[in-house]
Amino acid sequence: MFSGCSIIPYYSTVEGLNDAQWLDGEMRVVANRSHYVDSMFSFESHSRLERQEWVSAEVTFPNRPVLRAHIHKLSDAKGEVDRGFLAINGSGLLIHQEGGQCALFDPGSGKDVSKTFPIPLLFNRSHTAYLSLVAGKAVIFDTLSAIKGEPAVLARPPWTVTPEQIHGYGKAGGLTDDVQYLVLFSGGTVEAWSTNGTKEQWVIPAERSRENLVDAESIDGKVAVLSRSLILPYGSHDAVKLTTMDGVIVCSGEIAASDGGGLWNPRGKAILFVPYGFSPLASERSSQIFELWNYSLNTVQSTHVWN
Numbered sequence: 001m002f003s004g005c006s007i008i009p010y011y012s013t014v015e016g017l018n019d020a021q022w023l024d025g026e027m028r029v030v031a032n033r034s035h036y037v038d039s040m041f042s043f044e045s046h047s048r049l050e051r052q053e054w055v056s057a058e059v060t061f062p063n064r065p066v067l068r069a070h071i072h073k074l075s076d077a078k079g080e081v082d083r084g085f086l087a088i089n090g091s092g093l094l095i096h097q098e099g100g101q102c103a104l105f106d107p108g109s110g111k112d113v114s115k116t117f118p119i120p121l122l123f124n125r126s127h128t129a130y131l132s133l134v135a136g137k138a139v140i141f142d143t144l145s146a147i148k149g150e151p152a153v154l155a156r157p158p159w160t161v162t163p164e165q166i167h168g169y170g171k172a173g174g175l176t177d178d179v180q181y182l183v184l185f186s187g188g189t190v191e192a193w194s195t196n197g198t199k200e201q202w203v204i205p206a207e208r209s210r211e212n213l214v215d216a217e218s219i220d221g222k223v224a225v226l227s228r229s230l231i232l233p234y235g236s237h238d239a240v241k242l243t244t245m246d247g248v249i250v251c252s253g254e255i256a257a258s259d260g261g262g263l264w265n266p267r268g269k270a271i272l273f274v275p276y277g278f279s280p281l282a283s284e285r286s287s288q289i290f291e292l293w294n295y296s297l298n299t300v301q302s303t304h305v306w307n
Contacts, residue, residue, distance in 0.1 A: 010038040015279045018054070021087040021126060022263035022272045027059045028087040030074070030094065031281050049080045056087070056094065056107055057280035071280055074107055089126035091144060104147050114146040122166060122182075124175040125217065125264055129154055131175050131182065136160070140179050140195070154179060158197040176218035177266050183216040183223060190216065192223040192245055200245040211241065217264050224250060226271070230257060240271075242295055253298055255291040269296035 012035075019030040035051045053076040074085055074094070085105065086095040096105035096112055097119055104114035120130035120141075128143050138157045145152040165184065166173035172185045184191045188204040190213060202225065204213060211227040218224075224242040231237045231254065241252040259276035273291040292301040 012036045012038060015281045017279055018084055019086045020263055020274065021089045023089050023265055024268065025060060027263065027272065029057045029059065029280050030085045030087055031055055031057065031279055033281055050078070052077050052081060052083070054083070054085055055281065056085070059280065072107060075110070086123070086127050088128060088143060090128070093144070095127060095143065104144070115149065117146055117151055121163060122173055122175050124179050125177040129175070129179045140175075155195045157182070157193070157195045159193050174216060176216070176223065177264070178218050180218050180221070181223050185213055188213065190225050190245070192216070202243070202245045202247060205247070215262060217266055219250070219266065219269070226262065240293060251295045251298055253293050253295070253300055255293060255300055256289060256302070258291075270294045
């Protein structure tokens with residue numbers, strides 16, 4: 001009975017946050033919803049992706065406690081499609097990624113508005129610039145200039161870098177927003193390579209081994225490393241620190257514990273910590289708490305966001 005046959009179709013939906021940018025009180029989000037059909041009461045798996053859709057959303061952070069996301073549809077497709085979108089800080093355009101290529105995308109018209117260019121090795125934080133390898137050499141390009149033709153070159157760093165160095169096992173890389181540094185993480189070691197050829201390295205000391213090194217950014221021309229650690233014994237809050245490459249702690253604070261990431265606004269000297277699992281597509285109305293850490297003033301503000 002029921003052997004190998006599908007009796008009742010079971011439909012499921014998976015929602016995901018693809019990208020987020022935050023600048024001057026507004027968060028721009030790109031999210032994806034994937035619709036699957038499964039077979040219940042079957043010894044065989046017949047799961048398949050039926051449809052995907054991509055949306056962008058804006059969430060503003062004025063001085064009021066209850067906020068909502070304004071959602072706009074970007075694209076949809078039947079079946080499984082290798083497609084994605086990234087927000088560009090300070091621009092209404094998006095980056096459309098598909099089939100190993102990128103193009104600038106206008107959400108108003110729903111169309112690409114530039115020629116394609118290969119998917120970069122790495123974007124900077126705001127996606128206004130990117131790092132690629134050209135004939136084996138590192139080159140940094142201006143993203144938005146692609147609307148006029150070939151992307152303009154911003155810098156040709158004197159160092160050589162490989163995809164394995166940036167995305168290898170246990171490693172993560174980042175291009176600072178001012179594109180002055182490529183920062184590489186490997187365990188408790190951080191390397192900062194400047195576009196003028198200098199290299200700095202910092203190893204977290206043994207007495208701080210409980211801290212997780214999660215990000216880095218250029219602050220006033222110097223690389224600062226962001227670390228987070230759970231405050232014990234209760235574990236309801238995280239300690240956050242910014243440490244320069246010479247080991248000096250320039251700022252430390254305390255935020256509500258969360259597995260979500262942080263969105264930087266280097267110009268405003270602040271980081272917005274996003275709660276784990278946040279999605280503007282949530283079918284049920286729920287409230288989530290965002291933490292805003294102004295590291296220049298060392299103040300933390302909690303903001304409730306309604307989906």
